[in-house]
Amino acid sequence: MNLHFLFALCSLHGSTAFATSFFIRPMEEVVAGTPNIVRGFVRSVRVEEQANERGIRTLVTVAELEVREVLKGPLAGSRIEVKRAGGEKNGVQLEIPGAPEFVENEETVLFLNEPLPDRSYEVRDMTLGKFGLDRSGGKELLTGGLLAYSHDHAAEDSPPAAGTPRREWSVADLRRLIEKQGNRTASRTPAPVSSPPPASPSPTASTAPSASSQAVSATASPDAGSAPGDSGTGLAGVLAVAAGLLLVIAILIRRKG
Numbered sequence: 363m364n365l366h367f368l369f370a371l372c373s374l375h376g377s378t379a380f381a382t383s384f385f386i387r388p389m390e391e392v393v394a395g396t397p398n399i400v401r402g403f404v405r406s407v408r409v410e411e412q413a414n415e416r417g418i419r420t421l422v423t424v425a426e427l428e429v430r431e432v433l434k435g436p437l438a439g440s441r442i443e444v445k446r447a448g449g450e451k452n453g454v455q456l457e458i459p460g461a462p463e464f465v466e467n468e469e470t471v472l473f474l475n476e477p478l479p480d481r482s483y484e485v486r487d488m489t490l491g492k493f494g495l496d497r498s499g500g501k502e503l504l505t506g507g508l509l510a511y512s513h514d515h516a517a518e519d520s521p522p523a524a525g526t527p528r529r530e531w532s533v534a535d536l537r538r539l540i541e542k543q544g545n546r547t548a549s550r551t552p553a554p555v556s557s558p559p560p561a562s563p564s565p566t567a568s569t570a571p572s573a574s575s576q577a578v579s580a581t582a583s584p585d586a587g588s589a590p591g592d593s594g595t596g597l598a599g600v601l602a603v604a605a606g607l608l609l610v611i612a613i614l615i616r617r618k619g
C-alpha cells in the first residue's frame with residue numbers, strides 16, 4: 363500500500379512543522395466508501411472564526427458550492443456549504459497540511475462525508491477527495507485529488523514499472539463505476555427469508571413398513587387370517603399351532619421307543 367507524506371508550515375506567531383500522511387487506496391474502494399459525490403462550481407469562499415468541540419476558537423474556510431450534478435448520495439439542494447479547517451483572516455493564518463483549497467468559480471468534483479449538524483459538509487480524505495476537471499483532450503478528465511498521489515489506483519504494494527501510463531479517470535468513468543457498484547449492492551441484498559411450510563409426511567415413509575416392523579408383525583401375529591386388533595382369534599391360533607407341535611413330538615418319541 364502506498365503511503366505519502368505532505369509537509370507544511372503552520373504560522374500563527376511562529377512556525378511549527380506538521381506532517382500529514384495518506385494511505386492511497388484504489389479508486390473503486392474510495393468511491394464505494396464515500397456517501398456523497400457531487401459536481402459543481404465554487405461560487406464564494408470565506409474564512410470564519412468558529413469554536414471547535416472544546417470551545418477553542420479556530421479558523422474555518424467555508425466554500426459555497428453550486429451543485430450541478432449529484433453523482434452519488436441523497437444530497438438535496440442546489441447550493442451547499444463545504445468546510446475545511448484552516449484559513450487566513452485579519453492577519454492570522456492557520457495552515458492545515460493536506461487540507462483542500464477552494465478557488466472562486468472553479469469547477470470541481472467533491473467526495474463528501476455525511477452532513478454535519480449544521481447541514482454543511484466536509485471533503486472526505488481531505489485533499490484526496492477534491493478533484494479538478496480537464497477538458498483539453500475532448501474528455502472531462504478528473505485531475506488532482508487521489509489521482510495526484512496514486513499511479514494506477516490499483517491495490518498493489520509494488521510501484522509500477524517505469525514508463526507505465528498513468529490511469530485516467532473521466533467523469534463518465536466515475537458515473538459508470540458508481541452505477542456498477544450500486545447495482546452490485548442491490549444484487550447482493552439478501553431476499554427476505556420466510557419460514558418454510560411444514561413438511562408433509564412422505565408417502566413412502568407412511569405406507570411402506572420397514573423390514574423390522576414386518577418382522578415384529580409376523581412374530582406377534584402368526585395367524586395370518588386374524589383381523590388386526592382381534593386378540594382372541596390370534597391367541598387361539600397360537601395355541602392350535604402349539605398343540606400341533608406337541609402332537610408331532612409325541613409321535614416321534616413313540617416311534618423311537
